[in-house]
Amino acid sequence: MKVEIITIGDELLIGQVTDTNSTWIAHQITRHGFEVVAISSVGDCSENIIKAIDIAFERADILLLTGGIGPTNDDITKHTLCSYFHTALELNDEVLQNIESIFLKRNLLLNKLTYNQAYVPASSNVIQNSEGTAPILWFEKEDKTLVSLPGVPYEMQTAMYKDVIPLLIKRFHVTEYISRSCIVTGITESDLASKLADFELLLPSGYSLAYLPSLGYISLRLSVWGHEHIEELKQLMRNLKKIVKSYYISKGTKLPEELLSDKLQKKKLTLSTAESCTGGHIAHKITVVPNASKFFIGSIVSYANSVKEQLLNVDKNTIELHGVVSKEVVEQMVINVSKTLNTNCSIAVSGYMGPDGGTKDQPVGTVWIATKYNDDLLFQKHHLGLNREYNIERTANLAILQLIKMIGK
Amino acid sequence: MKVEIITIGDELLIGQVTDTNSTWIAHQITRHGFEVVAISSVGDCSENIIKAIDIAFERADILLLTGGIGPTNDDITKHTLCSYFHTALELNDEVLQNIESIFLKRNLLLNKLTYNQAYVPASSNVIQNSEGTAPILWFEKEDKTLVSLPGVPYEMQTAMYKDVIPLLIKRFHVTEYISRSCIVTGITESDLASKLADFELLLPSGYSLAYLPSLGYISLRLSVWGHEHIEELKQLMRNLKKIVKSYYISKGTKLPEELLSDKLQKKKLTLSTAESCTGGHIAHKITVVPNASKFFIGSIVSYANSVKEQLLNVDKNTIELHGVVSKEVVEQMVINVSKTLNTNCSIAVSGYMGPDGGTKDQPVGTVWIATKYNDDLLFQKHHLGLNREYNIERTANLAILQLIKMIGK
Numbered sequence: 001m002k003v004e005i006i007t008i009g010d011e012l013l014i015g016q017v018t019d020t021n022s023t024w025i026a027h028q029i030t031r032h033g034f035e036v037v038a039i040s041s042v043g044d045c046s047e048n049i050i051k052a053i054d055i056a057f058e059r060a061d062i063l064l065l066t067g068g069i070g071p072t073n074d075d076i077t078k079h080t081l082c083s084y085f086h087t088a089l090e091l092n093d094e095v096l097q098n099i100e101s102i103f104l105k106r107n108l109l110l111n112k113l114t115y116n117q118a119y120v121p122a123s124s125n126v127i128q129n130s131e132g133t134a135p136i137l138w139f140e141k142e143d144k145t146l147v148s149l150p151g152v153p154y155e156m157q158t159a160m161y162k163d164v165i166p167l168l169i170k171r172f173h174v175t176e177y178i179s180r181s182c183i184v185t186g187i188t189e190s191d192l193a194s195k196l197a198d199f200e201l202l203l204p205s206g207y208s209l210a211y212l213p214s215l216g217y218i219s220l221r222l223s224v225w226g227h228e229h230i231e232e233l234k235q236l237m238r239n240l241k242k243i244v245k246s247y248y249i250s251k252g253t254k255l256p257e258e259l260l261s262d263k264l265q266k267k268k269l270t271l272s273t274a275e276s277c278t279g280g281h282i283a284h285k286i287t288v289v290p291n292a293s294k295f296f297i298g299s300i301v302s303y304a305n306s307v308k309e310q311l312l313n314v315d316k317n318t319i320e321l322h323g324v325v326s327k328e329v330v331e332q333m334v335i336n337v338s339k340t341l342n343t344n345c346s347i348a349v350s351g352y353m354g355p356d357g358g359t360k361d362q363p364v365g366t367v368w369i370a371t372k373y374n375d376d377l378l379f380q381k382h383h384l385g386l387n388r389e390y391n392i393e394r395t396a397n398l399a400i401l402q403l404i405k406m407i408g409k
Numbered sequence: 410m411k412v413e414i415i416t417i418g419d420e421l422l423i424g425q426v427t428d429t430n431s432t433w434i435a436h437q438i439t440r441h442g443f444e445v446v447a448i449s450s451v452g453d454c455s456e457n458i459i460k461a462i463d464i465a466f467e468r469a470d471i472l473l474l475t476g477g478i479g480p481t482n483d484d485i486t487k488h489t490l491c492s493y494f495h496t497a498l499e500l501n502d503e504v505l506q507n508i509e510s511i512f513l514k515r516n517l518l519l520n521k522l523t524y525n526q527a528y529v530p531a532s533s534n535v536i537q538n539s540e541g542t543a544p545i546l547w548f549e550k551e552d553k554t555l556v557s558l559p560g561v562p563y564e565m566q567t568a569m570y571k572d573v574i575p576l577l578i579k580r581f582h583v584t585e586y587i588s589r590s591c592i593v594t595g596i597t598e599s600d601l602a603s604k605l606a607d608f609e610l611l612l613p614s615g616y617s618l619a620y621l622p623s624l625g626y627i628s629l630r631l632s633v634w635g636h637e638h639i640e641e642l643k644q645l646m647r648n649l650k651k652i653v654k655s656y657y658i659s660k661g662t663k664l665p666e667e668l669l670s671d672k673l674q675k676k677k678l679t680l681s682t683a684e685s686c687t688g689g690h691i692a693h694k695i696t697v698v699p700n701a702s703k704f705f706i707g708s709i710v711s712y713a714n715s716v717k718e719q720l721l722n723v724d725k726n727t728i729e730l731h732g733v734v735s736k737e738v739v740e741q742m743v744i745n746v747s748k749t750l751n752t753n754c755s756i757a758v759s760g761y762m763g764p765d766g767g768t769k770d771q772p773v774g775t776v777w778i779a780t781k782y783n784d785d786l787l788f789q790k791h792h793l794g795l796n797r798e799y800n801i802e803r804t805a806n807l808a809i810l811q812l813i814k815m816i817g818k
Contacts, residue, residue, distance in 0.1 A: 280689025280693040
């Protein structure tokens with residue numbers, strides 16, 4: 001059963017707000033066997049909304065709209081739907097009661113604009129919004145269905161969970177979409193594709209393999225329609241894992257920092273970082289994940305060489321002899337940060353992130369990463385690009401992945 | 410000039426990835442005077458891509474496509490565009506050189522799939538991708554323009570900044586669109602809108618005032634078509650500045666960390682940070698800006714209390730008496746980090762970022778920020794929300810803005 005999602009709001013078209021509603025809806029309804037064929041965003045303009053609905057009904061059976069149903073003047077979705085379905089607004093007592101109870105709970109006086117929310121198109125079926133004042137409207141027209149939902153994410157999500165998804169499942173008979181993912185590192189997308197060329201060629205019909213590259217790693221997703229394929233899918237993923245074995249990090253779609261967090265907590269290990277060129281970004285990524293305080297102790301961001309010498313006891317002569325971007329310097333950094341902050345594991349990085357800097361032998365993009373896991377040390381040198389921001393992000397990911405691989409299962 | 414953005418990829422339609430490319434592109438090109446009329450996402454399916462292009466050309470003059478141009482089999486945008494524009498692939502030596510230089514730099518061998526990236530549609534103008542192997546393709550057809558960009562965000566963003574936006578501006582003469590911006594902090598969007606209600610009402614015809622809220626500050630942009638309005642625009646901005654005076658940070662669209670970087674370099678000041686709850690994010694933001702090494706010395710990320718005591722000499726009794734999220738603790742942090750790392754300026758933060766943690770008196774979202782500028786100290790307590798990631802980002806911005814205000818002109 002084909003679905004199109006239409007998100008409505010000027011804020012989307014000027015890039016003020018990222019449309020996360022579509023991602024959420026697509027993820028949920030795909031899991032329940034619906035196929036999203038397109039996602040569109042249009043502004044708060046009646047003509048453009050109607051055009052988008054017309055286009056969408058040509059390629060989909062079900063339209064899910066979000067946004068443009070608030071009480072203020074710039075919200076016009078409800079009036080547009082009235083004109084589209086040739087119907088008029090009428091007062092709905094149930095909606096009015098819902099609004100009144102919400103306002104009572106919040107100790108607010110009902111104003112005219114909010115009262116108007118209780119007027120709904122006569123030809124629509126109304127679903128109560130348990131989180132807000134704008135009702136959910138369900139329209140049917142021949143074989144097609146259109147559902148208008150609030151743009152406020154938690155209102156939309158509650159309505160989808162509680163009412164809209166169950167009603168869609170009941171109304172339409174659908175097969176399930178299943179997928180399995182994994183992440184790999186240390187290989188380019190094209191090399192990976194070459195390695196997986198035969199695997200892809202021999203995939204049973206209906207399967208698709210997708211490559212999703214990030215800075216420092218690639219996610220692979222194998223998917224197929226129909227839950228009856230689940231055992232075959234699992235077996236195929238085991239085969240895939242064998243082929244990409246030496247680059248394989250983990251199954252699933254978790255971020256590197258989430259995987260490291262899981263691993264460190266499971267093994268009751270502690271972590272510190274000594275960061276030069278990443279300037280605290282590794283520590284930041286790790287501490288964005290909830291519960292970081294259970295294993296992360298701290299970081300010494302030694303941007304200036306004086307800090308490397310003073311707080312990380314890096315030998316001045318080593319810096320002079322080997323350069324600050326060297327195996328020898330990150331070795332002292334990784335050992336001494338775990339000594340100073342008393343941790344089992346540590347990460348140290350030093351590199352030239354650009355756009356300026358670097359030397360003839362060590363141009364911009366050169367980075368050394370050292371990781372320490374108990375008494376083991378691992379060193380890797382990388383040659384990255386010229387973009388400072390991406391180099392920092394890539395270095396942080398590579399460093400986290402290096403420690404994950406080192407810790408193992 | 411009307412623009413539609415089309416993002417291509419199955420991962421968008423199954424809700425595995427949020428389409429942040431559209432937001433980024435919409436934000437950038439709106440700033441340059443283009444009008445985004447719609448955003449569409451379709452899967453890696455030739456028929457659906459062609460349908461989306463046809464639809465888009467009916468409502469827009471310029472189509473910006475992202476995605477589906479990697480070296481792997483699931484990427485079909487290039488072949489689809491060949492068939493759409495009735496052209497064929499041919500080897501492009503410049504692209505091949507670019508690919509070879511990327512692979513050489515990374516010490517990788519060129520494989521067949523990547524080699525194929527150098528084949529481009531004969532009728533397209535090619536723009537080199539400085540961050541990856543997939544070239545940017547620019548097609549013209551009668552009065553319409555279509556640009557195919559990589560889906561990998563950093564590749565797309567670099568190409569847009571360096572080449573596509575300048576070329577679009579040159580080609581479509583949108584230089585007549587003029588705007589002035591400023592950033593303000595310490596006021597909600599609705600309070601700001603109330604303060605500016607009369608100003609907005611009295612704006613000469615043709616002007617528009619946009620509110621672009623970020624975490625911790627709001628950008629205001631006043632814009633109008635036609636360079637003849639430049640003096641009037643400047644005068645209006647001076648009026649606006651007077652109205653929002655106590656919240657005003659700076660004119661322009663620079664990020665807080667860029668403004669701080671300018672200020673510190675101009676005044677020949679040095680900076681260090683002592684970060685608890687932000688986990689290195691302030692140092693990261695500051696060091697993403699090129700030339701950070703000219704003023705930034707380092708950071709002590711004291712995630713665990715032991716690090717606060719050991720490296721920042723925070724008194725154990727102070728923590729016990731006042732709690733770790735307190736004015737007294739950030740005071741010691743901010744003074745001692747600038748003493749230890751020998752800097753004129755410093756920033757210290759401590760807070761509960763959530764989702765768990767906090768105390769009855771100091772719930773999740775409570776944060777103390779201390780800033781030091783020579784011998785002056787400034788303290789601010791904030792009450793943020795429940796979302797960990799947003800709290801960290803907002804705290805980092807608020808801390809940087811606090812130091813900017815303190816240093817003054």
